[in-house]
Amino acid sequence: MSSIKIFIVDDELVMRKSLSGWLERDGYEVDTAESGEEAIEKLKKTRFDLLLVDIKMEGISGLDVLKHVRENDPDVAVVMITAYGSIATAIEAMKNGAYDYLLKPFDPEELGVLIEKIVEQQAQARENLFLKEQYKDRTRFESMIGQSKPMQDVFDLIRDVAPMESTVLITGETGSGKGLAAKAIHTNSPRSEGPFVLVNCGAIPEHLMESELFGHQKGAFTDAKETKKGRLELAHDGTLFLDEIGEISMRMQIDLLRVLEDHVFYRVGGTQPIEVDFRVVAATNRNLKKAIKNETFREDLYFRLNVIAFQMPPLRERKEDLPLLAEHFLRRFSQETNKPIDKISRRAIDEMMLYEWPGNVRELENAIERAVVVGKEREICPEDLPFWCSDDPTLVPQNALKDIEKAHIERILGNNQWNIAKSSKILGIDRTTLYSKIKRYDIIKSD
Amino acid sequence: LITLSEHSIVISPVGNVDSELFKPITMGIKRIFGCKTKVMPLLPDVSFALDPKREQHHSTPILKKLEEAAPVQAIKVIGITSVDLFIPILTYVYGEAQIGGATCIISTHRLAEGLFLSTDEDTYHERVAKEAVHELGHTFKLRHCKDNNCLMHYCRSIKDVDRKSQQLCRYCKTLLEDEMKRIADSG
Numbered sequence: 001m002s003s004i005k006i007f008i009v010d011d012e013l014v015m016r017k018s019l020s021g022w023l024e025r026d027g028y029e030v031d032t033a034e035s036g037e038e039a040i041e042k043l044k045k046t047r048f049d050l051l052l053v054d055i056k057m058e059g060i061s062g063l064d065v066l067k068h069v070r071e072n073d074p075d076v077a078v079v080m081i082t083a084y085g086s087i088a089t090a091i092e093a094m095k096n097g098a099y100d101y102l103l104k105p106f107d108p109e110e111l112g113v114l115i116e117k118i119v120e121q122q123a124q125a126r127e128n129l130f131l132k133e134q135y136k137d138r139t140r141f142e143s144m145i146g147q148s149k150p151m152q153d154v155f156d157l158i159r160d161v162a163p164m165e166s167t168v169l170i171t172g173e174t175g176s177g178k179g180l181a182a183k184a185i186h187t188n189s190p191r192s193e194g195p196f197v198l199v200n201c202g203a204i205p206e207h208l209m210e211s212e213l214f215g216h217q218k219g220a221f222t223d224a225k226e227t228k229k230g231r232l233e234l235a236h237d238g239t240l241f242l243d244e245i246g247e248i249s250m251r252m253q254i255d256l257l258r259v260l261e262d263h264v265f266y267r268v269g270g271t272q273p274i275e276v277d278f279r280v281v282a283a284t285n286r287n288l289k290k291a292i293k294n295e296t297f298r299e300d301l302y303f304r305l306n307v308i309a310f311q312m313p314p315l316r317e318r319k320e321d322l323p324l325l326a327e328h329f330l331r332r333f334s335q336e337t338n339k340p341i342d343k344i345s346r347r348a349i350d351e352m353m354l355y356e357w358p359g360n361v362r363e364l365e366n367a368i369e370r371a372v373v374v375g376k377e378r379e380i381c382p383e384d385l386p387f388w389c390s391d392d393p394t395l396v397p398q399n400a401l402k403d404i405e406k407a408h409i410e411r412i413l414g415n416n417q418w419n420i421a422k423s424s425k426i427l428g429i430d431r432t433t434l435y436s437k438i439k440r441y442d443i444i445k446s447d
Numbered sequence: 448l449i450t451l452s453e454h455s456i457v458i459s460p461v462g463n464v465d466s467e468l469f470k471p472i473t474m475g476i477k478r479i480f481g482c483k484t485k486v487m488p489l490l491p492d493v494s495f496a497l498d499p500k501r502e503q504h505h506s507t508p509i510l511k512k513l514e515e516a517a518p519v520q521a522i523k524v525i526g527i528t529s530v531d532l533f534i535p536i537l538t539y540v541y542g543e544a545q546i547g548g549a550t551c552i553i554s555t556h557r558l559a560e561g562l563f564l565s566t567d568e569d570t571y572h573e574r575v576a577k578e579a580v581h582e583l584g585h586t587f588k589l590r591h592c593k594d595n596n597c598l599m600h601y602c603r604s605i606k607d608v609d610r611k612s613q614q615l616c617r618y619c620k621t622l623l624e625d626e627m628k629r630i631a632d633s634g
Contacts, residue, residue: 018507018534024546026601027590081536107538109603 004119007048008032009039009065010081011057015104019052022108028115036060040068044377047340050118051078052102055089063093070097072343072379075125077118144180145328146321150313154181161308162188167260169245169305170283172312175362175428178283179243181312185281186239194238197231197278201252202244202432209252211268220269232265235278245305246286246297247432257301280305285433315357315364322352325361329368330380341372343379351382358405359428366428386412386426406441409434418445455483456583457521459513461490461528461552467568468527468555468575475576476583479598479615480627482522489516493530506532506543506552513550522630523586525579526552541578541602544585551582560605574608584619587626592619 006028010016013034020030031046033039037060039053051069055062066078080101082090090101100114141155161168162185170178179198186196204212211221215230232240242248248256259265260280264273282305291297315322326344334341344352348371357363371384382388387408409427416422424434437443456476458469473484490512496504509526517524532540532554541558544551558574577598584599592599595607597616602608615623 012535014507014535019536021543021545022534022537022540025544025585025590105533105536105538108540111537112601112603 004050004115005029005031005046005048006115007039007042007046007051009036009051009057009062010054011035012054015054015081022111023115026112026115036062036065039065043068043072045340047073047342047378048076049122050115051076053078053080055080055082055086055093055101063089063096066093066096066098075122077122079114079118141184144177144184145325146318147324148313148318148321150318151321154310154312157310158184159188161185163190164308165279166307167280167282167305168307169288169309170281170312171288171309172283172285173314173358173360174285174430174433175360176285176312176314177361178285178312179241181310182239182241182243182281182283186241186279189239189279191238191279194278195235196239196241197235198241198243199231200243202247202430206249206252209249210255213252213256214265214267215270216268217270220267224269227267230267232259232276232278233267233274236276238278240278240280242280242282242305244284245282246284246288246291250296250298253298253301257298257304260301260304315360319353322364323349325364326352326368329365330372333369333372337372339372339375341375341378341380345379345381348380348382348385351385351388355387356404358408362428363426364428366426370426386415402441405437406443409437409441410443413438413443413445455485455521456480457489457518457524458484458486458579459489459524459526460486461488461509461513461526462493462530464527464529464555468572471572471576472525472527472579475580475613478613479580479623480583480587485521487518487521489513489524490526493528498533501533502531503533503539504528504530506534506540506554510543510545510548510550510552513552514548517549521549523583524550525583526550527555527575527579528552529555531556542582544582546585546590547588548586551586553578553582558605558608570609573613574605577608577611577613580613584615584623587623589615589619589622589626592616594618 006023008016008019008030009032010019011034016032016034020032023030031042031048033042036057040060051065053062053065062080066080069076069078074097077099078097080090080093080098081104082101083104087103093101099118102111102114141158144151144155146152158181168185170181172178183196186192199213201209211228211230213230213232215228215233216224218224218227263277264275266273288297288302292299292302326349330341330344352364359366367386368380370386371380375381375384412423412426416426420431420434424431427434458472469486476482476484490509493504493509495512496506496508498505509528513524513526532543532552534540534543539557540554542551542553553575555575558578559571562571564571580598589599591601594600594616595610596612597619598611598614599619600607600611602611
């Protein structure tokens with residue numbers, strides 16, 4: 001009961017005081033406003049469960065406050081308070097969406113019963129929403145969200161391939177959710193009780209890769225003070241997820257191919273063969289066929305990995321999922337940061353729909369996180385979005401994608417004084433990728 | 448409970464009040480708060496709080512006057528009146544208290560509902576004692592309790608008052624002990 005927040009809007013101090021004192025004894029959290037103007041300002045920053053609003057007030061009237069609430073927060077119950085002479089207005093208010101009205105003065109039990117009824121109905125509505133969300137099975141699959149056709153196809157495919165033992169290769173742009181897809185395959189496979197071990201081939205330096213993958217025996221090299229199990233060994237009975245497989249060195253490709261064929265390997269410095277049983281899921285944002293042509297990726301390894309392959313669709317090709325995803329991230333970050341931001345404005349959604357999202361879902365996730373952190377209102381506005389720039393022609397989607405991406409990277413770098421770590425986080429890509437894009441697009445730091 | 452025997456809770460009749468009521472109230476206070484009581488009239492007249500249109504007395508100004516008149520050694524003051532009380536937004540109240548405040552007040556006006564005082568005196572006394580302890584409970588920061596047996600349960604009707612017990616539930620008891628300890632520690 002203590003979490004129920006009630007907002008009293010009345011221009012008479014004595015009414016506000018007596019009602020708030022009464023409700024506080026019932027354990028409700030109460031706030032008050034002495035005018036419609038003050039009420040609307042407070043409503044922009046705080047969410048209440050119930051509003052008790054006097055109809056007759058100077059300036060912005062109770063009916064105007066009701067209208068504001070109905071437009072911005074239709075789930076909030078509004079009860080109008082009125083004197084005998086204004087019953088007609090109270091009835092008009094009911095037609096405009098007020099939950100009920102109370103005639104001043106009202107019986108204490110009448111108020112108590114009404115509040116309990118509202119609280120109960122709101123709890124019921126929340127439960128219904130929760131159940132409905134659970135039924136939205138088709139829009140969610142494990143941690144992935146999407147109601148678009150491309151995502152529905154991905155969900156179906158994962159359901160089909162998960163129970164099999166075959167190696168899976170997931171392709172797709174950076175930030176498009178390849179890691180989540182890999183995890184979903186694992187979770188829905190017979191190996192779900194076993195470990196899910198990630199090897200980020202792009203993040204582990206070449207000289208450490210061998211030891212990371214295969215482990216080492218004590219004394220195998222100067223720093224090998226203890227025997228250490230490698231990730232292949234740790235993945236026994238589970239799934240080994242080789243992320244950014246396109247970044248792996250030619251030397252490691254040879255070693256990896258051998259393990260994938262035999263499921264046997266040796267620790268660095270070890271003499272005993274170690275047998276392992278794991279399923280491999282690999283992912284890359286690179287065009288591996290092109291890499292084979294360029295002789296930077298082994299064809300035999302490619303065939304070994306490419307038993308079942310699918311592509312994660314980029315966000316720009318499934319924009320209908322954007323509001324759903326944005327709302328999901330908003331809920332998560334507002335909860336994490338404990339900020340009462342519970343809505344994304346229509347204008348902000350429009351801006352997001354226009355944007356091309358080169359960093360895909362990860363970029364969206366970062367954009368919402370940033371918006372929640374910097375946001376001052378209860379809803380996210382276009383100004384809170386990192387890419388927002390109202391008259392920036394690069395946001396117009398008819399530009400070539402690479403031009404948009406280049407301009408976007410330039411702007412983010414500029415805004416962050418060329419801090420690579422910060423910029424890559426905002427862009428939703430890792431630092432290596434950012435460096436390669438800076439090189440590819442010939443982006444130069446301007447003074 | 449922490450003994451606050453050097454201090455007392457003052458029972459203050461406001462206007463014309465049946466002195467027979469002081470005993471059950473005193474016992475109720477002793478049972479729940481473990482405090483001594485002292486009967487002390489502080490407000491000879493409450494006509495200042497009368498609303499002639501409603502023919503009722505506004506409880507909030509009475510509480511304020513009681514607070515001004517309260518002796519310093521009193522830890523809490525409870526006013527008892529036979530006049531009908533109201534707060535502007537509600538048609539009537541059985542009593543009023545501020546959470547954590549120094550004073551509270553109850554009205555006996557509606558507590559005799561459905562009783563023949565000649566034969567049901569005990570029930571009437573019990574109702575008065577329950578409401579007095581309930582309002583005092585608010586001054587010790589207790590809020591309304593969901594448990595309909597608990598003294599701090601908010602009663603919608605006089606039947607609910609009769610139904611609830613003369614004891615606090617274990618949660619309210621703990622909260623009261625915490626508050627009394629806090630008061631004792633702060634001197």
